[in-house]
Amino acid sequence: MSGEFERTQRIAIIGGGPGGYEAALSGVQLGAEVTLVERAGVGGSAVITDVVPSKTLIATADAAKAISEASDLGVQFFARNSDGKPSRPEVAINLAAVNKRLLSLARQQSEDMRQTLLDAGVRIISGHGRLEGPGAVVVSTGPHGTDFDRVEADTLVISVGASPRELPSAKPDGERILTWTQLYDMPTLPEHLIVVGSGVTGAEFASAYMNLGAKVTLVSSRDQVLPGEDADAAAVLEKVFRRGGMTLLSKARADSVVRDGDGDGVVVTLADGRRIEGSHCLMAVGSIPNTAGLGLEEAGVQMTSSGNIRVNRVSRTSVPNIYAAGDCTTFVPLASVASMQGRTAVFHAMGDIVIPIERRRIAANIFTAPEIATVGWSEQDILDGKIEGVVHKLPLAANPRAKMMGITDGFVKLMARRGSGTVLGGVIVGPKASELIYPIAVAVDRRLSVDQLSRAFAVYPSLTSSITDLARSMHIVDRGPDLDEA
Known part of the structure; x- marks a missing residue:
């Protein structure tokens, strides 16, 4: 009672x-x-102001990128002039509508x-x-x-x-010097966006605005973008950024950001004295x-x-x-x-x-193009001796579906425990990596071996078959340390 x-x-x-x-x-x-x-x-x-609007912006940038690369698949866009001759139209971004x-x-x-x-x-x-x-x-x-x-x-x-963290020497004004919550007030695409900070937020917005058609300069105080993330993934992203026309400044610390003389732009002064002029600056220096x-x-x-x-x-x-x-x-x-x-x-x-x-069971994703998804122990953890394991990597370009889709950048990487073959972690770099990481996250959570992961049927052709192909190539890991080393 x-x-x-x-x-x-x-x-x-x-x-x-x-x-x-x-x-x-x-x-x-x-x-x-x-x-x-x-x-x-x-x-x-x-x-x-954060996840939903930023990922919606990134989805628009992905659509623009897909249109610009469609000709590689044989899809061509033409309009006709007044004389009836075809002309190739330009992809235009209405940022206010976006x-x-x-x-x-x-x-x-x-x-x-x-x-x-x-x-x-x-x-x-x-x-x-x-x-x-x-x-x-x-x-x-x-x-x-x-x-x-x-x-x-x-x-x-x-x-x-x-x-967003604000620096006294780079005070956001909501017009030219911006935090990531203030970007959505811009009426037009920035002529030259300087992004200070190459962590997840900085890399995502730099990727998005580059693919929307803006000139982008990314200022990184470290020697690579995405410090602390998988080194191979960061290298792929840097290659894609440079190929897209982005300027990457590594080991460059921003001392100050101010409006220029007439107020129509910004000047970023680096610790070594260099000055970078742009139309807008995004401060992505943490929270x-x-x-x-x-x-x-x-x-x-x-x-x-x-x-x-x-x-x-x-x-x-x-x-x-x-x-x-x-x-x-x-x-x-x-x-x-x-x-x-x-x-x-x-x-x-x-x-x-x-x-x-x-x-170690948390799956995370960086919404750049290509996306970078991770879960579990990293390759660096193994190199540092934090856990004993082996690492295998498979380029995504080897995948049949990737070839059909014109995908040339990215890879799948698996970390497994030496001897038992238990899946310790994984990295996927490629389109929709946020979706592709899930089977690896399940394997990490349920402590599946690479053999068990490889025995699940993947559709052919599909990008997920790269996961089973890679797991299958690690079959010898299950046989014990001696055979693995052999």
């Missing part, structure tokens, strides 16, 4: 991005009373997510939330922060995301968590010096009833990871079955 007197568990979530959204749905699924506090809109920056579409898609996605939460029974409060100790959230809801709402909760989930002023320290939540919330593998903070998810945490900053963290946090808080998140 004691169950009749048990109170429904109350969950309060600050931030409606992927982590907060999934936490809210998981909470109502398990019978909790859920309140979501969101300042900008459901979906957060991932949907409104931006209007991608922002509309972002708003629609946000509204769809909001409606899903409301239909599920989630209470949504629009405003800025702040912790009041470990058991309540105070929300400023008025137009000037004058009205307040107070939400008491048994479990708190913080999923406030992150914002900072949106954790300031949330009352986290006062509630006892441990954080890093950079403001990221320390969490364990079930998304729990140093305070037992407070969890955190997404880019504001110390975990991998991916939307898919934020979603998993949100679900894991609520499942753990409510006593449901939880499988702690493992970094």
Whole structure:
């Protein structure tokens, strides 16, 4: 009879991005009373200003690239002059129309997510939330922060995301010096876009605007683009960038970015004194968590010096009833990871079955052209002796379907444990690598061997057959270290 007197568990979530959204749905699924506090809109920056609009822009760039390369497959585009003779038309990008579409898609996605939460029974409060100790959230809801709402909760989930990092010597103005959230206000394609930062964000936007037809200069402080990623993948991307006309400046640190004299362009000054002039500059130099002023320290939540919330593998903070998810945490900053963290946090808080998140099982993708997808242990991990394994690589150009599609760049790479042949990780560089990585991610998650992976039927012809072909070539790995070395 004691169950009749048990109170429904109350969950309060600050931030409606992927982590907060999934936490809210998981909470109502398990019978909790859920309140979501969101300042900008459901979906957060991932949907409104980051992932959804940027990947929509990239999809447009991919379409433009496909049209420009169609002649290689025998597809030719012609128009007729007034004299009836054919002339080859130019591919034109209406950036204002592109931006209007991608922002509309972002708003629609946000509204769809909001409606899903409301239909599920989630209470949504629009405003800025702040912790009041470990058991309540105070929300400023008025137009000037004058009205307040107070939400008491048994479990708190913080999923406030992150914002573009700004440098004092390169202050974004929203017109010529831009963060990645401000790109969508440009009415026309930039004449010369200088991208400062060659990490994932910088590489993705540099790739997209190059394929849209802009002149692009990529400034990298490291000796290759995508530092920390697979070296072979970075080399392929650099080759594609240079072939497309992009200027790559490696080991070049930007000291300052300012508007030029007449204000119609920008000047980027490098540490070695070089000056680069362009029409616009995108600052892609990392992000900072949106954790300031949330009352986290006062509630006892441990954080890093950079403001990221320390969490364990079930998304729990140093305070037992407070969890955190997404880019504001110390975990991998991916939307898919934020979603998993949100679900894991609520499942753990409510006593449901939880499988702690493992970094090595997370699949990630870089949406350049070609795409770069990775999962599991890397080749560098093996070279550094962190794990014993072997590495095999197969060029995508050898694949029959790739030949039919005119694909010349990219590869499939597998890492497997020496002796047992257990798949440790993989890298795919090529079109739709984000889709192709999934079977390797399953193999890593389920600890399949290369033999087991190779025995799954792949359609012929298909790009996925490169995965089974590569796994088949590693069959000897299963025979033991002596035969493998032989």
